[in-house]
Amino acid sequence: GDSVTQMEGPVTLSEEAFLTINCTYTATGYPSLFWYVQYPGEGLQLLLKATKADDKGSNKGFEATYRKETTSFHLEKGSVQVSDSAVYFCALRKSGNTPLVFGKGTRLSVIA
């Protein structure tokens, strides 16, 4: 079945460091891909999305490019802040109004 695999966390970085969180997927067809962020005590919030190959989603300094050839959607940010500390989830959604399939999440801690 369809699945999403994220790098295991936790990830601890110093402020202003470069961030990469790896995400790969397995799915038939052409899913849409998403990154969600969950801050402590809150629900998941959409961070960015990409709907077709080579699309780049971006928001709040985060970016991810839909790579069909490598079935990947890695999340990157050039300079992280303490406020970026959260859990990040990669997800896919296929056609036909199916639910999101989530990865297990990667906890990011940014220290000053």
Add this chain to the structure above:
Amino acid sequence: DAGVIQSPRHEVTEMGQEVTLRCKPISGHNSLFWYRQTMMRGLELLIYFNNNVPIDDSGMPEDRFSAKMPNASFSTLKIQPSEPRDSAVYFCASSLWADNSPLHFGNGTRLTVT
């Protein structure tokens, strides 16, 4: 846009009691999803509705769990009887019926069963 509204935010109950979680989706959204989040299992899809009709409830763990969507603006998830292993954060999410439409999540209900 008020977002997805869940109630209560926290629920503490004793084993054997009935628990009802509530969700109001975003107006105009026609798909609704119930997820459960635990440290051990991460995010699990329990059930989802399209146009108020349950489409897939294969994620509902046991017959003790039931969900309804009597109209487009309200859904409930009921656990009867509750057990300690049901302790988790339960999220409701809604979306438009479209392939690339994101899900919008509520802030969740943290359930503790003692």
